[in-house]
Amino acid sequence: MSPSIQNRIGVLRAERGLSRQQLADAVGINYQTVGYLERGDYNPSLELAFRIAEYFGLPLEAVFSRQPFAPMSSQLYGKEESA
């Protein structure tokens, strides 16, 4: 079993008010696959990862990571405090 790739699809989808079906239609995958991606049950291909990142208008590393993502709040406010 390959290690799970972390992603922020759920957060980004909620932020933009998208349903799983809307995201699935936009990137050409099945509705359930979006759920499995969010849950970490499935690691996307590089091509699909790029498609998702492009759809959200973000660089790949902002959506997918091999390491667990730090919470958005700690990333934003942590940097401001140290600056």
Add this chain to the structure above:
Amino acid sequence: MTEARPEHPVIAASHRRPLSSRVGSRRVRRRLIIATYAGWLVFAGCVKFLSYGPLPSIWLGLILVGGNLIVQAAWVTRRTIISTPALVDAELDERLIQSRNAAFRTAFKIFGLAALIGWLLAMVAMQVQPNNQGLLNSLILFMGVAMLATTLPTAIVAWREPDPAEPELSAG
């Protein structure tokens, strides 16, 4: 490409109704698979029991074929993301294609073994019981292997597919 393309000519030719994403929980699916194969064994046992009665052999054969058709209708003809072995690539995304290909690989191994064992047992049955009972036992074995050949890939997908995604809390 793995994108769903409704205009794909293969789909256009065979399209009957949209692909359903509704799948039950993994536990329910696994119980259904066990019930299907266990049910078929009980069914085969009943046919064997009937063979000791006055029913002609041709009827026993037809009952076996009918039982197989019912199992296949339940497992193969549905159009859900569990039925990927019966669907064309253009209807599936990359995850479903991977899942289907992995199921075919596993099914091929299991089916190969089952066919070999079934063939050997059928040969033994024909030798030991060179009469209608031997023929019937061979037919039951053949039908069992035939049923595996048609339903096993779908059953493997159903067995492995994770639980469906949780309902969304906020509407899009």
